[in-house]
Amino acid sequence: xxxxxxxxVSALFGGQDFTALDNLVESExxxxxxxxxxxxxxxxDRVAHLKAYGVANVETGEKMTTDTLFRIGSxxxxxxxxxxxxxxxxxxxxxxxxxxxxxKGLDPAIGSITTHQLLSxxxxxxxxxxxxxxHDDAALGLTMRALKSDMIELTPGEIFSYSSLGYWLAGFVxxxxxxxxxxxxxxxxxxxxxxxxxxxxxxxxxxxxxxxQQHEGGPEKTPKVIRPFADEANSWPGGSAFxxxxxxxxxxxxxxxxxxxxxxxxxxxxxxAAFPGSPDTHYGYGLVTSMDRGVRTVSHGGARIGFGSMxxxxxxxxxxxxxxVNRSNAMLGKVAQKALEMTVKYGPDKAExxxxxxxxxxxxxxxxxxxxxxxVVLSTKDEAAEVSMDGKTYPVKxxxxxxxxxxxxxxxxxxxxGPEGKTRYMHTNLRALRRLKP
Numbered sequence: 001x002x003x004x005x006x007x008x009v010s011a012l013f014g015g016q017d018f019t020a021l022d023n024l025v026e027s028e029x030x031x032x033x034x035x036x037x038x039x040x041x042x043x044x045d046r047v048a049h050l051k052a053y054g055v056a057n058v059e060t061g062e063k064m065t066t067d068t069l070f071r072i073g074s075x076x077x078x079x080x081x082x083x084x085x086x087x088x089x090x091x092x093x094x095x096x097x098x099x100x101x102x103x104k105g106l107d108p109a110i111g112s113i114t115t116h117q118l119l120s121x122x123x124x125x126x127x128x129x130x131x132x133x134x135h136d137d138a139a140l141g142l143t144m145r146a147l148k149s150d151m152i153e154l155t156p157g158e159i160f161s162y163s164s165l166g167y168w169l170a171g172f173v174x175x176x177x178x179x180x181x182x183x184x185x186x187x188x189x190x191x192x193x194x195x196x197x198x199x200x201x202x203x204x205x206x207x208x209x210x211x212x213q214q215h216e217g218g219p220e221k222t223p224k225v226i227r228p229f230a231d232e233a234n235s236w237p238g239g240s241a242f243x244x245x246x247x248x249x250x251x252x253x254x255x256x257x258x259x260x261x262x263x264x265x266x267x268x269x270x271x272x273a274a275f276p277g278s279p280d281t282h283y284g285y286g287l288v289t290s291m292d293r294g295v296r297t298v299s300h301g302g303a304r305i306g307f308g309s310m311x312x313x314x315x316x317x318x319x320x321x322x323x324x325v326n327r328s329n330a331m332l333g334k335v336a337q338k339a340l341e342m343t344v345k346y347g348p349d350k351a352e353x354x355x356x357x358x359x360x361x362x363x364x365x366x367x368x369x370x371x372x373x374x375x376v377v378l379s380t381k382d383e384a385a386e387v388s389m390d391g392k393t394y395p396v397k398x399x400x401x402x403x404x405x406x407x408x409x410x411x412x413x414x415x416x417x418g419p420e421g422k423t424r425y426m427h428t429n430l431r432a433l434r435r436l437k438p
Contacts (some may be wrong), residue, residue, distance in 0.1 A: 214306020
């Protein structure tokens with residue numbers, strides 16, 4: 001209670017002028033077609049700025065508040081990871097042991113994966129999204145025990161490849177070890193200790209608090225409430241937490257001021273898996289770790305049906321910024337960046353090194369790359385290249401060091417060699433696609 005009282009009192013006496021940020025939020029909401037947002041900024045042990053903008057529901061005109069709950073998408077992974085890691089602190093979980101040590105009834109190949117691999121996105125699992133399905137606690141266990149070995153698309157431990165499915169499975173490990181439904185375990189281990197009042201995974205609980213409706217729309221479209229409300233209980237650990245701007249501010253304050261265990265904070269913030277092509281960026285456990293102009297940051301974003309969110313912290317300066325929005329995939333990136341620019345002491349911009357020729361040669365990397373339903377064909381002739389996806393072909397530009405840029409949905413990609421030196425993966429949009437043998 002004393003910790004939360006300090007946060008409340010501190011929030012009343014902030015001195016910085018955030019008028020420019022407020023103006024940017026209003027401009028970005030109008031430009032993106034998002035109905036509303038909440039921005040939370042933590043500096044040191046105080047909430048420096050906490051403000052709601054726009055409306056929670058375009059049909060009723062209900063005003064957004066700092067206590068309004070949003071579904072935060074993959075930013076959820078922060079809280080799932082923190083809850084799982086609390087089991088390590090309790091001596092109940094060894095991250096390096098196969099999850100079959102703790103969970104019975106899994107396919108043997110699935111059971112051989114470790115919790116470390118799940119939390120760091122190195123388990124080799126394909127990625128799966130969420131939508132509409134069962135709302136019952138039992139759905140998580142039923143889905144996880146039904147997984148087959150073909151869901152392992154890459155060699156476990158070999159490469160970072162983002163997978164929400166891996167977090168569903170990590171959430172089930174938490175459920176089995178704690179002996180409580182996943183939603184209750186996170187509430188007990190993370191939400192309540194860090195002052196995230198109202199935060200939950202259950203829609204029937206969320207609706208008893210002020211709640212933002214999910215909206216679709218865009219710069220040229222009028223925002224529209226999406227019905228029915230998207231929910232699928234088996235996917236809760238990967239992207240379905242409800243949280244308010246105030247709740248996220250309280251969590252950031254706890255994280256930055258030792259309101260969580262030091263061991264959990266260290267594990268979450270430590271690099272666990274490298275992002276191919278990005279030497280300064282890694283995935284920790286539930287957080288992306290990076291260096292920005294000499295400042296260490298940890299962050300996670302979420303984009304899902306009806307909502308978007310971004311949470312970024314600079315732990316060494318005890319600064320945290322969270323932005324939540326009630327429109328599909330809207331994250332208001334310019335707002336988050338402006339808030340950070342106003343509160344973080346950055347060093348000078350780092351000059352980009354000239355491209356080198358190191359990395360796999362694209363002329364030796366032609367082939368078909370697959371991952372789940374995604375299939376990309378890379379074709380080369382001399383040093384020119386193009387990629388084909390979904391029946392359309394796009395030119396490719398080399399950026400050096402095995403990095404490339406293609407027009408169309410593939411976008412930026414990195415060619416990653418295996419131990420033998422030959423190209424084994426195409427890494428694009430945070431996911432690794434496996435190269436089929438010629």
